[in-house]
Amino acid sequence: MKSRMRRVLLTTWMAAWMAGVSAGLVGCSNEDANTPTEGFAGLGAQAEGYAQASAAAPLAFPEDHGPHPDYRIEWWYLTANLEDESGHPLGLQWTLFRQALVPPEERPASTPWASDQVWMAHMGLSQGETHLAAERFARSHSEQPQGQAGVIAAPFQAWIDDWLFQSPATANFEQFTLSAYSGEGTERFGYELTLSAEGPLVWHGENGFNAKTVEGQGSHYYSQPFLRIEGSVTLNGQQKAVTGNGWLDREWSSQLLTAEQTGWDWFSLHLNDGRKLMAYRLRGGGENGGDYLFTHLFDAEGTTQQMGTDHITLTPLTTSRVAQRDIPTTWQLTLPNAGLDLTIEARDPNRWMPTTVPYWEGDVTVRDTATQAALGVGYLEMTGYEDLSAE
Template sequence: MNARLLALLLWLPTLACAQGFAGLGTDAEGFAPPDPAYRLTFPADHGPHVHFRIEWWYLTATLKGEDGTDYGIQWTLFRSALAPREGDGWSSPQLWMGHAGLTTPSRQFVAERRARGGIGQAGVTADPFLAFIDDWEMRATGPGIDTLDLTARGQDFAYALSLTAEGPIVEQGQHGYSVKSRDGHASHYYSQPAYSVSGTLNLPDGPVKVTGQGWLDREWSSQPLSATQSGWDWFSLSFDSGARMMGFRLRDTAGDFTAATWITPEGQAEPLPDGALNVAPLATSKVEGRAIPTRWQLKLPAHDLDIEVDAVNPQAWMATSFPYWEGPVRITGSHSGKGYLEMTGY
């Protein structure tokens, strides 16, 4: 059997396990469970955690062209493991997938890459930090992840961006232990939510110079969801006041689960428990034959937050091996600003 075909066949059972839906509630016997006593350590935790089943390096940016047009980009590298170990060559049980998205007000550009670990086609190193798949890169240009160069390309788009952190790394949940269900399912999770971004988008009509804000999420686990959870609605919001918020709703037949982190302009994080954040869809759009919520109301009474979140492009559909909605949003109401929204499992 052709080695690449074998790698593809090995990948297929885990395709749905790479991001938070459709399989992340299945048993993960033999893999490491998240530990609430664990404390994040850098730069080591910028790298892979091969004893855990799933992991991702996920960066989004809200951008603006010189003419005022809004854009958004996504760059994600997923690691999914067949076994909790390293390996050389084709014997490696580590599988990799890359997603790149570029959103304009009227178009959505999408690309996907897949790779098998151990053959040099994809991987991550912690120090100096580099995450790559084929010729897509998230590469540190200084210590840690404070400054990054980011590149990706698809059939009809590309981008090359430089990012500089303007605040500290944020630990999500309690010391980076992020609970995802009332049953106690969890992940290790941290963010760098305060990048300034500049660079160039290459679109069919030509290059576009852009500036804006970026947000990097790092998360790893083995079974982060409950078997009754079908997907999530995840928000990363940057307010004009300088404050930021991460919040999510996990849809569950036993009752939805929510969590949030409020981040001050100085980068101090306050984790907020299930129920503190109220998330309600206000309007849907027909996207690929599905009704997708593209306008939301979010309320966080602890910080007098009552906002509406609207998609820049309601058709920001990621038509990848496991399809989902992902795109930039505008914020109005008690707080104004921009952010990113990801919706899985619809």
């Protein structure tokens, strides 16, 4: 009886989710969200009544490690490039998304059944031709810090059900543990990790405000790209010890994009010389209707070497048919002012996330375009590519 009631409540809540938050990141498909008035996944929809991201509000810690319920959308986004004990590469992702259902002035009073925030979490694990993904949903009220899902700034905790990413009270966003598993029996997969920061937090843009369009829409955005990781993963019925590097992204906004922007191609790269590189191409939102490109290159101390929209090119070189879409799985990225000409290639094209908002997310290799010498590894996320199955 309890199981049946839970299914009924979940079905009812999911129907409300799909109807009520189609103007936000969660709860709508790529195909439905690419409309002239909302942009990719509704991230270009107008957001009256919500707090707006701008450079006028510099980042502040530890508060900004926690949630910002007055903003419409937010995420805590971890990717990792790892190796198992045999030296075989492995990639993983864990992300917690928060979506406000109503602007702050329209919040319902706090009761056991009232909700003004919804949560979505993704986990992904990839090695060779194997790629596994899982998704969870929850709801909460912004005045109730404990519940099925949520985030606390200090001591840092981010969770949904038993998926838990946290930092001990004595660490200042520098030591973490992450535990997330999905499935049962031989189909069970997941990871148990310890993460240690070996460098500073990095702010992207002016005072941590990162513009995403020439019109000025954007997000508060910072990263911890210097994570050293060790632990274990469970995959294909085996438990494996792993080590490697991680990158944690933090963003919150109310209107991230413009209505014309149809998706993005996002890179986070660990270069062998200790430098880190974040770059993206937003399709639309640039000058004269073109693409909007941004990059941030910094050294092992977090000192910026290049940041902004100038002197960067991102060019797709080859595509692969993935989930009935033509997905660019080899790229050329050039930063002439930094002397970088990089070829970035997916380790395997099969890194599709078949989640409520579907997208491609996977580990990549980085080579020098001229010499083909290995220069590093990283992660690539691509959204908004057209489903061609009807052709």
